[in-house]
Amino acid sequence: MLRRGYLVKARDHLRAAEADSGTHTQRYGLWVVLARACLADAEGQRGAAAAALTGAFGDGEPTRLLTVGPSHWPGTVRIALRGADSSAAQAVSDALRTLIAWDDSRQIIGAVRAHVDGLLHRDPRALASAITAYRSGDRPPALAAACEDLGELLATSADTTAEIPHVEEAGELASASGVLRDHERIRPRLRRLGVRTGAPRHHTTGPPGWGP
Structure with a gap:
């Protein structure tokens, strides 16, 4: 929705998700945080976008990262770096290294790691x-x-x-x-x-x- 330019609709969906996320924090909490950061980034609020990510993605816990899936990790790093806050970006990179140490058989993990490293470094x-x-x-x-x-x-x-x-x-x-x-x-x-x-x-x- 954001990539198609529907910012108003995205904002409405985000408000609905935030209102409902209290009962599903464990399952959907990171998705709501990521959506909030992506919307702020799309609206040009880069500092707010990076700040939204820091608390949720900055703990370096690899299993939490898996909640949103590999395809979203480079975008997370990109938003963090645009907002001049490298802590969340570095946490994603560190978590990726841990995940690869556990299982390097998935091609997408290696591709995402290269993408994240390219952005970060x-x-x-x-x-x-x-x-x-x-x-x-x-x-x-x-x-x-x-x-x-x-x-x-x-x-x-x-x-x-x-x-x-x-x-x-x-x-x-x-x-x-x-x-x-x-x-x-x-x-x-x-x-x-x-x-x-x-x-x-x-x-x-x-x-x-x-x-x-």
Whole structure:
């Protein structure tokens, strides 16, 4: 809902979830915290978004992290870093290392770890590794996010043209899925890089692999 730009609806759903979360704190508490942080981040309140994460994700407990699933961990780190609060980001990274020590057989865990490490340490090689792993695992949302993250990192280098193919791919994935907010964020950036983009395609549902 947030990625499609429906902020008002997202805010209404969040209020309903917060009102109901008291009876389901153990099961849904982290989801509500994550939703609150994502909404604040979408509204440009980066400090508030990071602060929302710190208390819930900053304890470094790996099993709590599993409550929200691997696909949300890089986003958690991204929000924390945008808000200049690295404690939650480092906690996610530490928890990932513990999880891998317990079981390194799941490909998604390794891909997410590379993505998180790339964000936390500003490491283009780690982000490139995450992109490769996401491609083989058929995970379009994660692939789009990693491409955009790598593009942003390469934009700080001397040769900014290196970012173009990564940002362009992120934009194409967002357009194909009808994820309006992501596409509208990426389009101006591509135009500044001299890449022409079309209007996003509008879908009521995304293609396989794109969850709500």
